[in-house]
Amino acid sequence: MLALAVCGTGALASTPPIASPPAAQASPLLPLTAPEVLKHVRRSVEWYRDLTAVEQTSLQGIDPLARGQLQAQALLAVRLAFEFGKAAEDILGREAQAETQAQTQTQGARQAPGAAGGVKAGGGTAPPAAAPTLPAQLARTSANLATQQTTLTSELAAADARLHGTRGAHARATLAKQRAGIAAALQLLQQIQSNLDQLRRFQESAIAGQGKPPKGLRAQLAALERSVPELSAGSGPRAGAAAGTMGAAQPSFAGHAASAALPKSNSINFQPEGAGIVPLIGQWYALHRNRVQLQGAIDDTTALAGELTATRSRVLASARRLLGSGVAAIAAGSPAQLASERATLEAASGQLRELSSVILPLSEQALTVSSAQMTLEDWRNTLAAQQSSVARYLGIRIGILLAWIAAVLLVAEVWRRMTFRYLADARRRRPFLMLRRVLLGLALILVILFNLVSQVGSIATYAGLLTAGLAVAMQNVILAIVAYFFLIGRYGVRVGDRVTISGVTGRVVDISLLRIYLMELSGGDLHSTGRMVVLSNAVLFQPTALFKQIPGAEYLWHSVTLTVIATADVEKVYGTLESAANRVYDTYRAAIERQHELAQRFIEFETAAPAPEVRVRLTDAGLECSVRYPVVAEKSARIDQQMLDALRKAIEGDEQLKLVASGGMALKSADS
Numbered sequence: 001m002l003a004l005a006v007c008g009t010g011a012l013a014s015t016p017p018i019a020s021p022p023a024a025q026a027s028p029l030l031p032l033t034a035p036e037v038l039k040h041v042r043r044s045v046e047w048y049r050d051l052t053a054v055e056q057t058s059l060q061g062i063d064p065l066a067r068g069q070l071q072a073q074a075l076l077a078v079r080l081a082f083e084f085g086k087a088a089e090d091i092l093g094r095e096a097q098a099e100t101q102a103q104t105q106t107q108g109a110r111q112a113p114g115a116a117g118g119v120k121a122g123g124g125t126a127p128p129a130a131a132p133t134l135p136a137q138l139a140r141t142s143a144n145l146a147t148q149q150t151t152l153t154s155e156l157a158a159a160d161a162r163l164h165g166t167r168g169a170h171a172r173a174t175l176a177k178q179r180a181g182i183a184a185a186l187q188l189l190q191q192i193q194s195n196l197d198q199l200r201r202f203q204e205s206a207i208a209g210q211g212k213p214p215k216g217l218r219a220q221l222a223a224l225e226r227s228v229p230e231l232s233a234g235s236g237p238r239a240g241a242a243a244g245t246m247g248a249a250q251p252s253f254a255g256h257a258a259s260a261a262l263p264k265s266n267s268i269n270f271q272p273e274g275a276g277i278v279p280l281i282g283q284w285y286a287l288h289r290n291r292v293q294l295q296g297a298i299d300d301t302t303a304l305a306g307e308l309t310a311t312r313s314r315v316l317a318s319a320r321r322l323l324g325s326g327v328a329a330i331a332a333g334s335p336a337q338l339a340s341e342r343a344t345l346e347a348a349s350g351q352l353r354e355l356s357s358v359i360l361p362l363s364e365q366a367l368t369v370s371s372a373q374m375t376l377e378d379w380r381n382t383l384a385a386q387q388s389s390v391a392r393y394l395g396i397r398i399g400i401l402l403a404w405i406a407a408v409l410l411v412a413e414v415w416r417r418m419t420f421r422y423l424a425d426a427r428r429r430r431p432f433l434m435l436r437r438v439l440l441g442l443a444l445i446l447v448i449l450f451n452l453v454s455q456v457g458s459i460a461t462y463a464g465l466l467t468a469g470l471a472v473a474m475q476n477v478i479l480a481i482v483a484y485f486f487l488i489g490r491y492g493v494r495v496g497d498r499v500t501i502s503g504v505t506g507r508v509v510d511i512s513l514l515r516i517y518l519m520e521l522s523g524g525d526l527h528s529t530g531r532m533v534v535l536s537n538a539v540l541f542q543p544t545a546l547f548k549q550i551p552g553a554e555y556l557w558h559s560v561t562l563t564v565i566a567t568a569d570v571e572k573v574y575g576t577l578e579s580a581a582n583r584v585y586d587t588y589r590a591a592i593e594r595q596h597e598l599a600q601r602f603i604e605f606e607t608a609a610p611a612p613e614v615r616v617r618l619t620d621a622g623l624e625c626s627v628r629y630p631v632v633a634e635k636s637a638r639i640d641q642q643m644l645d646a647l648r649k650a651i652e653g654d655e656q657l658k659l660v661a662s663g664g665m666a667l668k669s670a671d672s
Contacts, residue, residue: 030091030358031314034217037088040311044081044365045224047304048074051372054297057290062379073372075230077365082225084361089217091354145193152186272393276453277401280394287387294380301373308366315362319355401451408447412440431488476538480514483537487511493548498526500547504533513537526556526633553599555592555610558640559628560647563660566622573625573657574614580650581612581627584642592630622660 051074055067159179166172225231270283415436423429471478487493488511497508498521506518509532518533540546564573585592596609612629627647631639651657 030088030355031318032088032092032311034089034092036311037085037092038217038220040307041081041085041221041224043304043307044078045228047300048078048228050300051297054293054376057293062382066375066379070372070375073368073375077368077372078228079231080361080365080368082221082231084358084365085217085221087354087357087361089221091358092217142193142196145189145196149186149189149193152182152189156182156186272390275393275397276451277394277397278452280390280397284387284390284394287383287390291380291383291387294376294383298373298376298380301369301376305366305369305373308362308369312359312362312366315355315359319352319359397451401448404447404451405444408440408443412436431485434488435485476536477514479538479541480536483540484511484513486540487516487537498549498554500545501535502539502542502544504535505547506533511537550599550602553595554633555595555630556633556636557610557628558631558636558643559626560640560643561624561626561666562647562651563619563622563624564651565658565660566618568623568657570616570623572654573623574616576650576654576657577625577627577647578612578614580646581614581629581643584639584646585612585629587642588632588635588639591632 051070055070055074156179159175159182163172163175163179166175270279272280272283275283416433419429419432419436423432493499493508493511493516495508495510499506499508499518501516501518504518504520505522505526506520507528509517509519511517514537516535516537518535520529520531520533521527522529592610596607600607610630612627615626615628617624627643629639629643651659
């Protein structure tokens with residue numbers, strides 16, 4: 001037995017290489033070839049993967065149960081495709097094996113007369129018998145080793161029984177040696193069996209495609225089946241899976257798919273009636289993209305259904321031919337003929353059962369694919385309705401936006417017309433037009449913003465926080481902008497005005513939204529220094545005052561102070577000084593009064609016309625007299641000189657009026 005085992009394993013080393021299989025052709029029973037069967041199964045797997053990608057897409061309005069049902073239908077269709085492939089492979093494999101055995105028997109019958117000498121009758125050498133393939137040799141050797149292992153196990157048990165019943169030492173030693181030999185032989189057989197198992201696994205892995213492409217329909221089907229892990233995860237009974245496609249899905253895989261798809265379905269809760277234009281456009285394009293993807297899956301499903309129909313029609317045609325011939329034989333034959341053709345009829349029944357194992361998976365797969373197609377079409381209709389609703393609300397939103405913009409522009413135009421109609425003064429009209437432009441811009445921004453976005457509350461919160469931060473960071477800029485509207489008000493500042501701001505006197509050159517530009521003036525006659533002073537409008541809110549010349553009043557106030565002896569008559573001093581000042585003032589009175597009339601237009605109450613004023617008060621040094629009089633800015637120096645000469649002559653002409661030596665006369669310019 002040991003020699004046989006060793007010879008059996010040694011024969012494996014001289015195994016000839018595997019011959020390439022012949023070209024695939026349809027069997028007499030099944031009108032399909034192995035490549036056609038493999039193509040259909042592979043096509044079903046690709047369809048399942050594409051459908052899984054569609055099912056995982058986030059679609060609003062799709063019921064989670066519908067997602068789980070679609071996943072169950074797709075998985076059941078793939079499972080039925082593999083059942084069809086395995087059943088077809090069984091038929092093709094049995095017919096190929098029967099054909100090989102028939103060829104082997106025919107060759108053996110032809111070689112029988114010259115088998116002893118290995119020479120044909122014609123004197124030539126007989127061709128050798130076809131060498132068995134490696135899987136067949138492994139199977140035959142494994143069977144022989146199993147038989148030998150069973151025999152050795154029985155002999156070992158018998159040796160143990162004899163050794164247990166023997167009492168003599170010599171006999172027990174002999175039996176122990178025999179038992180040790182049998183045990184060694186059994187151990188060797190087990191080691192050989194282990195080596196054969198490793199060799200068989202290596203051969204199966206090579207066929208299955210580990211390291212090289214799989215060979216044979218069975219190996220290729222196994223490789224495809226391993227590429228779909230869901231099949232092994234959901235290995236429930238096929239009847240339960242079929243029932244799941246009609247109603248309650250099989251819990252082993254459909255429930256898992258539904259629970260996995262549930263978060264995807266609830267992840268989107270889009271409400272078009274409260275959405276803005278930008279989210280509506282994004283949702284419309286997303287729905288359009290999903291519809292295109294869904295339409296591709298529907299077209300793919302339709303193509304697969306057409307292929308299923310064509311394949312099933314070919315197999316059904318073969319079954320009809322077989323069934324027709326059997327029915328005809330039964331109808332035409334007598335009981336004796338039926339008894340004689342019993343083997344033929346039983347063979348036909350077996351062939352029908354084999355074809356049924358192929359037809360039933362195809363039919364169930366066609367029904368499942370049809371159900372999946374109906375589900376996809378329902379989804380497409382749902383997406384079409386959603387896209388139509390989004391488009392309708394998008395049109396409404398755009399219409400509302402255009403209506404609001406038209407209303408804002410209409411109000412702005414009415415504002416402009418009323419401003420030009422009721423405000424003839426350009427100075428008073430300017431702030432209203434500026435305010436109109438600011439409010440128009442803000443209104444358009446708010447209208448567009450509130451119509452483009454959806455989450456108005458979030459935007460308002462964000463805008464509030466942003467505004468607070470900007471108010472702190474840009475407080476000087478904001479103050480300058482606010483001060484601008486105060487500066488251009490009714491009693492505000494305009495170009496050409498003479499103002500004093502923060503101790504700087506100048507003439508206004510320009511007023512912008514943030515700054516005011518002054519041409520600096522200096523000296524008693526307020527001549528230009530040639531420098532431009534740029535100040536922020538925010539200086540208006542500083543504690544220092546803003547001095548502004550009244551519009552139209554370009555005159556200045558000067559004063560002359562002198563001290564006379566205390567014994568002089570006050571009334572006489574007053575009259576003398578006032579008469580002298582009025583004589584000088586009369587030379588330019590018309591220019592001052594004209595400017596006063598221009599200034600009166602900007603003041604709502606009546607004011608006295610400017611004229612020289614004399615004030616007298618008693619001091620320790622004597623009577624201090626102050627003569628205050630208006631002067632034209634361009635002629636202030638000449639007027640001051642005339643006023644001093646007139647006052648001096650008036651004092652010197654009266655003997656009772658004498659100047660105090662320590663007081664004298666003093667002139668103060670720009671005393672406004």
